[in-house]
Amino acid sequence: MILIILNIIFCLSFLVFAYLNLNDVDPWLWVPIYLSASISCGLVVFGKYYPTIWLLLVAFYLIYAIILFFAKDGVRDWITKYKKPSLVETMQATKPYIEQTREFFGLLIISAALLINYFAT
Template sequence: MNILFCIAFAGFAYVNLNDKDSWLWVTIYMVAAIACGFAAFGTYFPMIYLIAIAFYMAFAVVLFFSKEGVLDWITKYKQESIVQSMQATKPYIEKTREFFGLLIISAALVINYIVAT
């Protein structure tokens, strides 16, 4: 499973290279990709997982409650499709995608933390 996560997260990092905030998202995805890559070969870093999970979840909360964030997507925009186009031109779609990306990364790292401890 970690091999799949490693490849997926590295791919997500790659597609974020052209974003204006690529420095942030490439780093976020590559930390997860590297952690999952090590875990795939039996090397675990529980403290790194906890630090990353704390950061990712805090950032997810910010994206959820921010202006034009996930809460607005749910209430104001009636959960408009977030997969309509890869080029997100609406801030609430971009933030919602980022929010779910952070949840997926966090879930993978939680699984690795549980296995490691």
């Protein structure tokens, strides 16, 4: 029952995140990323399990997260060069590292949700 509730929360959250990314500079990338996670979690609610797809998605998300970590003005630069300033002071990505660091953590959240499903089912 907890898995169902968790997946309802994940499904709705990722759906909202997909909607919020419609006005992003790269919605062609982020809307499908969040929609695929939302659909994957939503299917669990209805008893549909696709562990191979979850693992493929997690692999894609983690590879992309690694790219964002090492990219110029990515997570590594946010930690070392910029000394970890707040990422949530404003919703506007006014500094070059904000967008990539937020995207990195979004990918980790999605991956965690899908891995929870993988190991719980």
